Amino acid sequence: MSALPAYASTGQRVWHYSFRTICGLIFFFLIFPILVILPLSFNAQDFFTFTREMLAFDPAGYSFKHYEDFFTNPDWQQAMRNSFAIAPVATILATAFGTLAAIGLSQAHVPYRSVIMAILISPMIVPLIISAAGMYFFYSRIGLQGTYVGVVLAHAALGTPFVIITVTATLVGFDRSLVRAAASLGANPVTTFFKVQMPLIIPGVVSGALFAFITSFDEVVVVLFLGSAGQKTLPWQMFTGLREQISPTILAVASLMVAISIVLLTVLEFLRRRSERLRGLSPS
Amino acid sequence: MTIQTHADETNGTPEVLTTADGKPLKTSIARALRREKMRALLLIAPLLLFVIITFVAPIVDMLFRSVENQIVSTTLPRTVVELDSWDGTTGEAPGENVFNALHFDMTVAVERKNHTQLGTRLNYEESGISSMFRRTGRRVDDFGEIYADQFIDLNSAWEAPATWVSLMASPDWIAEQAAWVADRDAARANGTAFEQPEPAFAIREGVAEALPRTADIYQAFAEFIQTEDQDSPTEEEPWNAVYTGLHDDLLANPNAASAFSGETATLLSQAANAVSGFEKISLREAFIDADEDWGNPYYWGVIQTFSPSYTSGYFLAAADAELTPQGIQMKPEDEQIYLYLFWRTLLLSVTITFSCLLLGYPIAFLLAALPARSANLLMILVLLPFWTSLLVRTSAWKVLLQQQGVINDFLVWTGLVSDAGRLVMINNQTGTIIAMTHILLPFMILPLYSVMKTISPSYVRAAKSLGATDWTAFWRVYFPQTVPGIGAGAILVFILAIGYYITPELVGGTDGIFISNRIAYHISTSLNWGLAAALGVILLLAVMLLFYVYDKIVGIDNVKLG
Known part of the structure; x- marks a missing residue:
């Protein structure tokens, strides 16, 4: 498939190029919606489409006004502050609990392993609307509905499965004799964990944390039900904006969020390569 | 560890393996294993507890809410008991005894302001009941006024709270309460804070036998005054219903x-x-006068049907059926929405899954066939959407698909579509399908790709060398090996699709929405939480069943990210 052999027939040639065209179109479908919002976010008009000036590359058709609006509008600023107040705390909780549990789960003898795994992974599988409904009912019973703590706890619970999966994956390649070696040299379990095990599994922990962060940072369904006006996050603000068609500032926010995704993707790719190198696998 | 053997003389067994400290090897190993298991569990325990409290408990609570129906029996406890023996098939409204009980229940409920909640709850089952409760609630306190007035005319002592306390309260309570008042007054005189609540009211021995109805309602009154009003029964004139109770008791037991x-x-x-010489009032007539529906046995049938603490009513409603006094019946055609909505959710999810497969298969095939360097580059085009916020992608589609949007502008510019004939691609099913296919496509490509990567190209080469055409080699040799990937990807996309909420809500309009949107509507707009919970439980069961299949095909442990 990779290259067309010299002896290919006309039919094979036609198929080869039409297949590539089809794939090109699908890639276009995948990436175009994300790329199109970047230029539109610099629109000088309050439209959601390209104006005549923009198509003519007239500088007058472009402006930073939507970005300015984002950085000056108190609603958006409050939403951004809330997002950054909720996501890191939820990430820390999810990563700390998740890493410990993943280490526990990777031991040789764990009773009821599959049941425990099913429970721990469940927040990832249950549809968000059901999690949101259940949490809304339950948290309003215990007085956590509409509070910062409630939202943080919910987001931490939603993020833990990702930490477990990434850390468990890293631990598969972890050589357990290193722990025994450390112990035989006189290190206590805590020292062994922080000096030997932790540095080796840190890429998995960090990518798990990134997943947990993005889960909380992008999450809108649960916060929509569980939060009150005081916990309005960026996705929530975008959701309201999209439903009520308020302003193209949403496109500026969306572009900034795409930038954040690119940074995260780069970091993750870097971590993946590093951990493969550490485990002695050749980078693909 | 050194292993020694020595003869065990006590039971004649010749040799038992022991460790250096003399313990049998078997117990020693069992102990080490147990310790290891404990350590693993201790490491898992914090997260397990955390997830159980923050996540599993809410789901269990939702299961509970989908069948819970305690509001009728807690709001109308006396009526429910009396109504139990009423036979709804006679075509007659219940007798005076039920209305006497209802009078007390409604008096308490109106004071606690929860009769409207009960009305709202029963209104889900039969519209019109809500107004019955609301209208009657405004008048129920007047029903007993006639007796209160006559008692007070007879002897003005009946007006004094103290008279009632000495009649109803136990001597111990009266003493405790007096001591409490003394403490409070002393504290007030000193200017110190006094936070202690009044001792809880206790009824005098023998009153419940001599004046059963009065005792019942007066206790309810005292509890309400103490807990809700933060006041004392020694200072409040009783409700009119208490006088009604006393009247009935004295008639029955002179x-x-x-x-x-x-x-x-x-x-x-x-x-x-x-x-016996008092002017009387029929409570049955008083209720029917307040709202004539109290005389309608059908409404009583509804109350009787929903008096048990647990009900299948919400699940039946979720399946477009209803629990009527005559048994389970389907709702009229024009009120059936949920079966159709489940069906549409299923149909749209299948369509989306199929579109994802159609678009994802060629991409995965190409990525698996290309050399690693170019495959990794193209992989970015798959991973970037995967990592981009859901709302960003949904807003992008909103921008692209709307009538004044980029795609329509482009089509008008090329002349394919006239300016008046701009395509309607959003706020309908088309919008939902396009946007969700885009959002879920990476979830199809990634599992497919990881399966295709493991297929050795030599199989296809072997097939071709044996004379197979390109198509036969693909269809008979390559494709069957990708089926596990198709299964994994399809189930994953399907599971994600049937529970989607945000995207259908934003681009689905009215005919592109899913069952999730209805659940959200019942939680935040109609406030019918029981029905929302029942719909949620059905959806959850569907997802769990699918996930079980997914686990059989792929295994939870093999879930990979990115």
């Missing part, structure tokens, strides 16, 4: 005074002699 002594006995026997 010798009630014999259970008392002193002034209260005199007062009571005076009243007992007078009650």
Whole structure:
């Protein structure tokens, strides 16, 4: 498939190029919606489409006004502050609990392993609307509905499965004799964990944390039900904006969020390569 | 560890392996294993507890809510008991006894302001009940006024809270309460804070036997005054319903005074002699006068049907059926929405899954066939959408698909579509399908790709060398090996699709929405939480079943990210 052999027939040639065209179109479908919002976010008009000036590359058709609006509008600023107040705390909780549990789960003898795994992974599988409904009912019973703590706890619970999966994956390649070696040299379990095990599994922990962060940072369904006006996050603000068609500032926010995704993707790719190198696998 | 052997003389077994410290090897190993298991569990325990409290408990609570129906029996406890023996098939509304009970229940409910909640709850089952409760709630306190007035006319002592306390309260409570008042006044005089609540009201021994109805309603009154009003029964005139209770009791038991002594006995026997001459009121007629629907046995049938603490009513409603006094029946055609909505959710999810497969298969195939360097580059085009916020992608589609949007502008510019004939691609099913296919496509490509990567190209080469055409080699040799990937990807996309909420809500309009949107509607707009919970449970069961299949095909442990 990779290259067309010299002896290919006309039919094979036609198929080869039409297949590539089809794939090109699908890639276009995948990436175009994300790329199109970047230029539109610099629109000088309050439209959601390209104006005549923009198509003519007239500088007058472009402006930073939507970005300015984002950085000056108190609603958006409050939403951004809330997002950054909720996501890191939820990430820390999810990563700390998740890493410990993943280490526990990777031991040789764990009773009821599959049941425990099913429970721990469940927040990832249950549809968000059901999690949101259940949490809304339950948290309003215990007085956590509409509070910062409630939202943080919910987001931490939603993020833990990702930490477990990434850390468990890293631990598969972890050589357990290193722990025994450390112990035989006189290190206590805590020292062994922080000096030997932790540095080796840190890429998995960090990518798990990134997943947990993005889960909380992008999450809108649960916060929509569980939060009150005081916990309005960026996705929530975008959701309201999209439903009520308020302003193209949403496109500026969306572009900034795409930038954040690119940074995260780069970091993750870097971590993946590093951990493969550490485990002695050749980078693909 | 050194292993020694020595003869065990006590039971004649010749040799048992022991460790250096003399313990049998078997127990020693079992102990080490147990310790290892404990350590693993201790590491898992914090997260397990955390997830159980923050996530599993809410889901269990939702299961509970989908069948819970305690509001009827807690709001109308007396009525539910009396109504139990009523036969709804006679075509007659219940008798005076049920209305007497309802009078007390409604008096308490109106004071606690929860009769409207009950009305709202029963209104889900039969519209019109809500207004019955609301209208009657405004008048129920007047029903007993006629008796209160006559008692007070007879002897003004009946107006004094103290009279009632000495009649109803236990001597111990009266003493405790007096001591509490003394403490409070002393604290006030010193200017210190006094936070202690008044001792909880206790009924006098024997009153419940002599004056059962009065005792019942007066206790309810005292509890309400103490807990809700933060006041004391020694300072509040009783509700009119208490006088009604006393009237009924004295009529039924003219010798009630014999259970008392002193002034209260005199007062009571005076009243007992007078009650037969009191002007009477029929509570049944008073209720029917307040709202004529109380005379309709059908509404009583609904109340009776929903008096048990647990109900299948919400699940039946979720399946477009209803629990009527005559049994389970389907709702009229024009009120059936949920079965259709489940069906549409299923159909749209299948369509989306199929579109994802159609678009994802060629991409995965290409990525698996290309050399690693170019495959990794193209992989970015798959991973970037995967990592981009859901709302960003949904807003992008909103921008692209709307009538004044980029795609329509482009089509008009090329002349394919006239300016008046701009395509409607959003706020309908088309919008939902396009946007969700885009959002879920990476979830199809990634599992497919990881399966295709493991397929050795030599199989296809072997097939071709044996004379197979390109198509036969693909269809008979390559494709069957990708089926596990198709299964994994399809189930994953399907599971994600049937529970989607945000995207259908934003681009689905009215005919592109899913069952999730209805659940959200019942939680935040109609406030019918029971129905929302029942719909949620059905959806959850569907997802769990699918996930079980997914686990059989792929295994939870093999879930990979990115």
